[in-house]
Amino acid sequence: MTTISTNLQAVRARIAAAAEMAGRPPESIGLLAVSKTFPAEQVREAAGAGQLAFGENYVQEGLAKIAALEGLGLEWHFIGPLQSNKTRLVAEHFTWVHGVERLKIAERLSGARGAGRPPLQVCVQVNVSGEASKSGVSPGDTATLAQAVATLPNLRLRGLMAIPEPTDDMALARRRFSTLRQLRDTLNEAGLALDTLSMGMSHDLEAAILEGATLVRVGTAIFGERART
């Protein structure tokens, strides 16, 4: 067994244990393997261990891996900050975009995706910690942005995404994730049909799952420490 396949098993076991604690079926939680900074060969290894969904933060790096691993049936998620001059490449080559925080970016993604393909799956990113340095729309502005994104023709708004501040305080982590879940619930009561809460990473996936995460994004616990971030 390789390190990556051992790590994947351990992460799947953590997800299953947290799901049990939350009284949720483990299959209700998807695992996105965050492969940023790691070479295509390590993604191939993870794919060999049954992992098919991968997250990338940097456009050029992601495109190189997508090209190198074509034909393996992998699903690519763009999870990094997205500048408007990169929207076309992302809309053409990725299946999901997690970090939509401005309507202008969403409009460009929709235009670049075009009508001939399945819609691009997107999440609106919310700044649940209220830190000025963090990406994401404020909780108070989330509904307006989400409603506007939901009307765009070539996007399918799937849910919300957040990256709370790192903390060892489980109660604080749960509060942040709970904020995202409540926003999702409110939007669904207002008529949207959001099925995705993209939240939880290597250090806090348990807290996220206890608060309803449907997709955890895990890098370090699968691939190891990154040389740069």
Ligand SMILES: *Cc1c(COP(=O)(O)O)cnc(C)c1O
């Ligand atoms: C890097 C990254 C992750 C993975 O973080 P780990 O702590 O390595 O698990 C998840 N989500 C986003 C948006 C990231 O940029």
